[in-house]
Amino acid sequence: MSNTAQIIVNIPTRSITKPFSYLIPAHLSFADIGWRVLVPFGNRKVEGFIVGLEAESIPGLKSILDVLDDYPWFDNNMLETAKWLSNYYLCSLAEAMRLFIPGQSGIKTQKAYQVPLTLDWEYTKALLRDKPEEYHTILTYIYEHGPVTLTDLAKRFTSIEGMIKFCIQHKLIVTADTVSKRGKANSTMLIKLAVSKEVAAQIEATLPKSKTAQRRLLQALLPTQELTAVQLRSLAITQATVKKLAEQGLIIICSVPVFRNSYAGAQPKAAELTLTTEQLQALEQIIPAINDSIYKSFLIHGVTGSGKTQVYINAVAEARRLDRQAIVLVPEIALTSQIVARFRAAFGDDVVVMHSKLSVGERYDAWRRLHAGQAGIVIGARSALFAPVSQLGLIIIDEEHEFTYKQEETPRYHAREVASARAKLAGATVLLGSATPAIETYYQALQGEHKLLPMNKRVDDIPMPAVTIVDMRQELAQGRRSVISLPLQTMLTEILAKKEQAIILLNRRGYSTFVLCRECGHVLKCNHCDISLVYHAPTSILRCHYCQERHAVPDVCPECGSRYIRYFGAGTQKVEEALEGLFPLARIVRMDQDTTRGKLAHDKILAAFAAGSYDILLGTQMVAKGHDIPNVTAVGIISADTALNLPDFRAAEKTFALLTQAAGRAGRGSKPGRVVMQTYNPEHYAITAGAEHNYQEFYQQELGFRQQLGYPPYANLIKVTVQANDETIVHRQANQLAAELSQSLAMAGTAIIGPFPAAVNKVKDIFRVNILIKTKDLPTITKQISMMSMVNQKNIIIDIDPINVL
DNA sequence: AGCACGCCGACT
DNA sequence: GTCGGCGTGCTC
Numbered sequence: 001m002s003n004t005a006q007i008i009v010n011i012p013t014r015s016i017t018k019p020f021s022y023l024i025p026a027h028l029s030f031a032d033i034g035w036r037v038l039v040p041f042g043n044r045k046v047e048g049f050i051v052g053l054e055a056e057s058i059p060g061l062k063s064i065l066d067v068l069d070d071y072p073w074f075d076n077n078m079l080e081t082a083k084w085l086s087n088y089y090l091c092s093l094a095e096a097m098r099l100f101i102p103g104q105s106g107i108k109t110q111k112a113y114q115v116p117l118t119l120d121w122e123y124t125k126a127l128l129r130d131k132p133e134e135y136h137t138i139l140t141y142i143y144e145h146g147p148v149t150l151t152d153l154a155k156r157f158t159s160i161e162g163m164i165k166f167c168i169q170h171k172l173i174v175t176a177d178t179v180s181k182r183g184k185a186n187s188t189m190l191i192k193l194a195v196s197k198e199v200a201a202q203i204e205a206t207l208p209k210s211k212t213a214q215r216r217l218l219q220a221l222l223p224t225q226e227l228t229a230v231q232l233r234s235l236a237i238t239q240a241t242v243k244k245l246a247e248q249g250l251i252i253i254c255s256v257p258v259f260r261n262s263y264a265g266a267q268p269k270a271a272e273l274t275l276t277t278e279q280l281q282a283l284e285q286i287i288p289a290i291n292d293s294i295y296k297s298f299l300i301h302g303v304t305g306s307g308k309t310q311v312y313i314n315a316v317a318e319a320r321r322l323d324r325q326a327i328v329l330v331p332e333i334a335l336t337s338q339i340v341a342r343f344r345a346a347f348g349d350d351v352v353v354m355h356s357k358l359s360v361g362e363r364y365d366a367w368r369r370l371h372a373g374q375a376g377i378v379i380g381a382r383s384a385l386f387a388p389v390s391q392l393g394l395i396i397i398d399e400e401h402e403f404t405y406k407q408e409e410t411p412r413y414h415a416r417e418v419a420s421a422r423a424k425l426a427g428a429t430v431l432l433g434s435a436t437p438a439i440e441t442y443y444q445a446l447q448g449e450h451k452l453l454p455m456n457k458r459v460d461d462i463p464m465p466a467v468t469i470v471d472m473r474q475e476l477a478q479g480r481r482s483v484i485s486l487p488l489q490t491m492l493t494e495i496l497a498k499k500e501q502a503i504i505l506l507n508r509r510g511y512s513t514f515v516l517c518r519e520c521g522h523v524l525k526c527n528h529c530d531i532s533l534v535y536h537a538p539t540s541i542l543r544c545h546y547c548q549e550r551h552a553v554p555d556v557c558p559e560c561g562s563r564y565i566r567y568f569g570a571g572t573q574k575v576e577e578a579l580e581g582l583f584p585l586a587r588i589v590r591m592d593q594d595t596t597r598g599k600l601a602h603d604k605i606l607a608a609f610a611a612g613s614y615d616i617l618l619g620t621q622m623v624a625k626g627h628d629i630p631n632v633t634a635v636g637i638i639s640a641d642t643a644l645n646l647p648d649f650r651a652a653e654k655t656f657a658l659l660t661q662a663a664g665r666a667g668r669g670s671k672p673g674r675v676v677m678q679t680y681n682p683e684h685y686a687i688t689a690g691a692e693h694n695y696q697e698f699y700q701q702e703l704g705f706r707q708q709l710g711y712p713p714y715a716n717l718i719k720v721t722v723q724a725n726d727e728t729i730v731h732r733q734a735n736q737l738a739a740e741l742s743q744s745l746a747m748a749g750t751a752i753i754g755p756f757p758a759a760v761n762k763v764k765d766i767f768r769v770n771i772l773i774k775t776k777d778l779p780t781i782t783k784q785i786s787m788m789s790m791v792n793q794k795n796i797i798i799d800i801d802p803i804n805v806l
Numbered sequence: 807a808g809c810a811c812g813c814c815g816a817c818t
Numbered sequence: 819g820t821c822g823g824c825g826t827g828c829t830c
Contacts, residue, residue: 007830011807020830042809042829061830 005031005064006052008094009041010105014410015792017092019051023063031064034072034079036106038065038179045179047107049074049097068106068181071371075390081422088421089800090786091411099411100386102363108180111150113164113173115143124172135163139172147176182360190254191232191242193225203250213241221251273310278302282311282453287318289429290393297420297430299400299445301437302455303693304664305462305628308433309339311455312396313346315431320350320376324393324428328379329415331402334602335625339398340379347377354380354387382407382415385422392426395419400432400441401657406803414801416441435664436657436695439702443713465635465666465673467691471682483570483578488636488676492579495634496586496615500671504579504618505662506572506638509592510534513569515542515553519562524554530762536594537573547764575638576618583616591619624662630669635662640679640687647759648804649711652686656698659690710751712801716778718785719802720771721758723795727767731755734769737790741771745784749776759806772805 006019022039024031031037031050039048040062047068074082078100086096098104128135138157142148153160167173193200204218217237221227227235232242245251275283282300289296302308316326328343330336333355343351352366352375369375371388378387382405385395397405397416405415416432423430432441432450445452458464470485480486495502514532515524524533526544533542533551542551556563570578572592579588591605598604602622609617610629617623617632637659644655659677667673679687689698707714722737724730734755742752751774758768775781782800790796 004830009829011829013807015827016807016829022830039830044808044829046807058830 002053002055004054004057004061005050006054007037007039007048008051008097009039010047010049010094010098012095012098014092014095016094021058021061023057023061025063028064028067031067032072034074036068036073038068038107040065043175045109045177047105051079051093073388074100077392077422077426078388080425081418084421085411085413085418088417088782089411089413090782090791090798095411099383100388102367103182103360106182108182110178112147112176112178113142114147114176115139115172116174119172127170131166135166138163139167142173147178149178182364189229191227192252192254193221194250194252197222197225200250213237214245217241217245218250275310276307276457276459278455278457279307279311282455283314285451285453286315286429286431290315290318291322293427295424295427297450298432298453299437299441299450300431300433300453300455301695302433302435303458303464304435304661305458305668306455307459308398308455309342312398312431312433313342315394315396316347316377319393320347322393324391325370325376325389326394326396327384327387327389327392328377328396329382329384329398329405329419330379331381331399331404333381335622337603338627343377343379350375351377351379354378354384356381385415385418392422392428394429394431395423396431396433398433401434401436401438403803410797412799417801436660439653439699439706440713442699443703462667463672464693465663465675467663467675467677469682469687469691470676470678472678472680483575483638484582485676485678488678489582491634491636491674491676492583492616496583500633501609501629501631502616502634502636503623503632503665504575504616504636504638505621505623506570506575506618507620507642507658508571509594509620510543510571511537511573512567513571515565515567517557517559517562518564518566520557520560522557522559528765529760531760534571535567546760570638572619579616579618586616587614588616588618589614591617591623593620621658624658624665628668632665633667633671633673635666635673635675637662637675637677640677641681641684644681644684644686646806648806649709650804652702655686656690659687660693663690663693710774715774715776717802717805718773718775718781719799719805720773721797721799722769723766723797725766730767730769734771738771741773744788745773745781747777750774750781770805
């Protein structure tokens with residue numbers, strides 16, 4: 001008999017790594033590995049996850065207080081995935097397991113106090129003699145009302161802090177936190193016939209005429225043998241009648257969970273599409289793999305508009321046919337309503353959509369539907385990867401190169417890596433899709449880690465748009481200083497005349513990107529961050545895009561007192577102004593973080609644009625994603641090298657992906673598309689290859705660069721960031737750490753680079769210094785690091801496979 | 807994460 | 819001589 005459980009307590013800290021042992025009380029003897037429980041921990045009650053059982057009991061153990069669900073939350077696959085994650089990304093098992101819990105924890109704890117039963121009131125009176133009257137009043141209140149929450153006390157009395165502290169110190173009150181389970185299931189009544197149809201019919205016939213309600217209920221039950229609460233209400237049958245029949249043993253009253261579903265409503269099945277040859281060829285490879293139930297990974301390298309979504313849908317249909325579940329990851333749910341709509345059209349209520357706007361309750365319901373097998377497909381951002389699907393058959397990652405798949409807070413996992421780990425453990429298929437695969441992914445595909453499935457043709461053989469590169473240095477040489485070059489202006493004039501539409505991309509919001517004093521060269525910077533302030537025109541205010549702080553525009557330069565303060569660099573607002581000047585009759589709509597505050601703002605703007613209410617859509621990278629508007633025949637890229645100038649090794653990759661994606665928006669209908677790219681680096685391979693839609697060319701160039709500098713895929717990176725609010729301390733600590741690392745990680749194929757200050761040296765008054773580790777043997781190095789004391793230091797961030805090294 | 811224990815500065 | 823600062827260590 002195992003009566004002891006090993007439990008990971010759900011506390012968000014790296015310093016608790018080992019499980020704790022608790023007794024399993026007799027009434028909870030069913031509790032097994034994977035269950036979520038409530039345990040006493042110190043003087044608190046916390047959530048815990050059972051990860052092991054052992055037979056012998058150690059004396060003095062505390063007991064599990066309760067279970068949090070009526071089934072084990074973690075199955076073996078989820079537990080093993082969490083272990084893998086904690087091991088690979090150097091986080092605690094608790095931090096990894098929390099990812100699988102909606103809202104990170106299944107309980108809500110409220111601080112509460114009560115008076116101990118053994119309290120000596122005479123002694124207390126003496127103790128409180130020279131204290132304010134309030135002390136006694138509050139103590140009496142706590143005594144009379146049992147455990148009283150801190151919020152309740154704060155509402156009723158003023159300045160309770162000192163009193164609480166005093167009482168705890170003298171043991172007049174003790175903490176007795178109140179714990180409530182989160183995301184309780186809503187349930188509804190369901191009544192079932194407890195006897196056979198024949199018997200019921202017989203009884204119904206013999207019932208006295210006066211019992212009309214009971215007879216009606218039995219009659220109603222005869223055809224289906226069960227009725228829901230809603231049906232009972234429509235039959236006007238009361239609770240009393242139901243109770244009567246239940247007492248006679250004719251019916252059973254059950255409670256069944258109901259699920260909140262903000263996407264409810266059956267959708268019509270989409271018409272079967274005729275697949276292209278390339279789609280069929282891809283599916284010929286994918287479908288057998290799903291049937292095999294052995295891990296296999298595919299990379300669909302498909303140009304924009306080649307019909308990847310249809311391949312996803314058919315693959316998911318196959319998994320569902322085999323009664324296996326599918327996880328579909330998209331970079332950002334708000335920007336991908338089209339793919340969600342297509343899945344819902346094809347699979348109706350079998351689809352569960354996860355997004356950040358769902359309440360914790362809705363999230364719980366979605367999770368429960370998946371767990372109960374009531375839904376088989378989950379679509380969402382990277383967190384959907386942790387859905388409780390027990391029959392995992394397929395994981396799809398759309399636009400796999402997107403940086404949003406990397407979580408930028410601990411645990412700093414990459415969805416692609418976790419997907420492959422979870423799929424390996426489940427014997428599932430992974431399907432990655434992109435027009436511009438990440439260099440690492442494509443490299444792995446060529447090494448045979450992913451089966452490569454090329455899709456080079458657009459659906460209906462629509463040609464790729466023709467791209468013109470405009471050298472902005474030449475524009476300037478010809479005396480043109482506008483942010484809109486002559487070729488771009490010409491293109492826009494032409495398409496406006498034809499009543500076609502255009503998208504303009506500029507990866508910077510605001511009006512101007514920096515504000516400079518022409519007298520002394522001083523650039524206005526944020527007080528809390530080491531970054532220049534951005535001028536926002538409509539409000540005439542300077543804003544920091546890192547800490548969001550607003551500053552008034554100074555009349556004179558704070559350095560030299562000069563009045564020559566000028567705005568430089570173009571943001572979306574400035575381009576909007578320029579476009580309005582050039583095309584006063586054109587209807588222009590701007591889409592960036594500043595205009596998409598609301599819940600469905602993206603969708604609204606895109607829908608209005610798609611419906612033809614605007615001629616030009618202008619915005620940041622969000623205009624380049626997830627839509628398909630046939631009347632868009634022109635795309636203008638104001639500054640193709642915005643991302644290129646970042647001092648990061650992925651700058652070229654990011655630029656190439658964005659250019660390709662933006663260009664792909666043009667000419668999706670019957671009319672051919674055109675693209676104008678403005679740049680100061682017209683000969684850079686990210687730009688030239690982007691203009692030619694030539695991934696291979698870009699890949700070869702970029703791979704050479706990566707090899708030369710020993711960057712991924714030729715080595716793995718680990719970024720160690722030291723943070724502190726004192727610049728000298730940060731540097732001292734970083735230097736010390738770098739020395740320590742060079743010593744303990746000294747081996748061939750591993751190099752320590754830095755410390756060097758982060759590109760934005762200070763954010764919100766915190767200084768950051770990075771140390772970069774390059775290694776060809778990641779498992780050994782992570783193991784070494786995991787034994788160092790720095791893994792427990794909270795001002796040190798360890799980022800395995802960082803997405804940037806800034 | 808909390809919370810207690812513990813060792814050094816400014817106050818009745 | 820005490821109140822209180824936050825460094826260190828523990829929680830089954």
